Amino acid sequence: xxxxxxxxxxxxxxxxxxxxxxxxxxxxxxxxxxxxxxxxxxxxxxxxxxxxxxxxxxxxxxxxxxxxxxxxxxxxxxxxxxxxxxxxxxxxxxxxxxxxxxxxxxxxxxxxxxxxxxxxxxxxxxxxxxxxxxxxxxxxxxxxxxxxxxxxxxxxxxxxxx
Numbered sequence: 251x252x253x254x255x256x257x258x259x260x261x262x263x264x265x266x267x268x269x270x271x272x273x274x275x276x277x278x279x280x281x282x283x284x285x286x287x288x289x290x291x292x293x294x295x296x297x298x299x300x301x302x303x304x305x306x307x308x309x310x311x312x313x314x315x316x317x318x319x320x321x322x323x324x325x326x327x328x329x330x331x332x333x334x335x336x337x338x339x340x341x342x343x344x345x346x347x348x349x350x351x352x353x354x355x356x357x358x359x360x361x362x363x364x365x366x367x368x369x370x371x372x373x374x375x376x377x378x379x380x381x382x383x384x385x386x387x388x389x390x391x392x393x394x395x396x397x398x399x400x401x402x403x404x405x406x407x408x409x410x411x412x
Contacts, residue, residue, distance in 0.1 A: 269348070276344050283340060287332035289325035293317065296329040298337050304330060331372070338369045 280300040288295045293313035297306035307326065314322050 272348055276348060279344060280341065283337065285333045285336040285340065287329045287336060289329040289332075291325055293322070294325040294329045296326065296333045298330070298333040300337060300341065302334040302337055335372050338372050342369075 283300045284297050284305060286295060286297040286306075288310075291313070293310055295306075295308040295310055296304065299305050317325070
């Protein structure tokens with residue numbers, strides 16, 4: 251009778267060691283992780299660390315000099331949220347399997363971490379498969395005054411030397 255109990259304890263200890271190793275590996279990956287994103291207008295590049303903290307903010311090509319304050323602010327927020335969402339997805343991809351580890355294999359869906367409550371709308375607001383987000387709607391409202399409208403197909407655009 252003691253042999254089956256010893257086997258169960260040995261299996262449980264092996265599983266615990268495997269879980270500890272997986273957690274240590276995940277921690278090391280997250281310590282070195284970062285995500286970088288650009289705003290849609292390519293004026294801002296932002297990098298974030300594993301906890302979503304800003305680690306780098308760059309204004310590209312001098313575009314910020316001609317941008318209105320609201321436009322620049324929207325570009326910074328868009329890039330930061332995109333980078334944070336990418337990092338959140340990477341964290342979920344890395345940690346979700348660990349949160350489902352049990353002595354008998356993967357835990358049922360209902361036993362995992364509710365990542366929506368951890369990251370809020372960050373995962374859904376910036377998901378690529380979703381439609382327009384609040385940030386994309388704000389960006390769409392910003393008008394580029396220095397861009398000329400495209401000429402209709404089949405017409406030549408010439409300069410009036412008048």
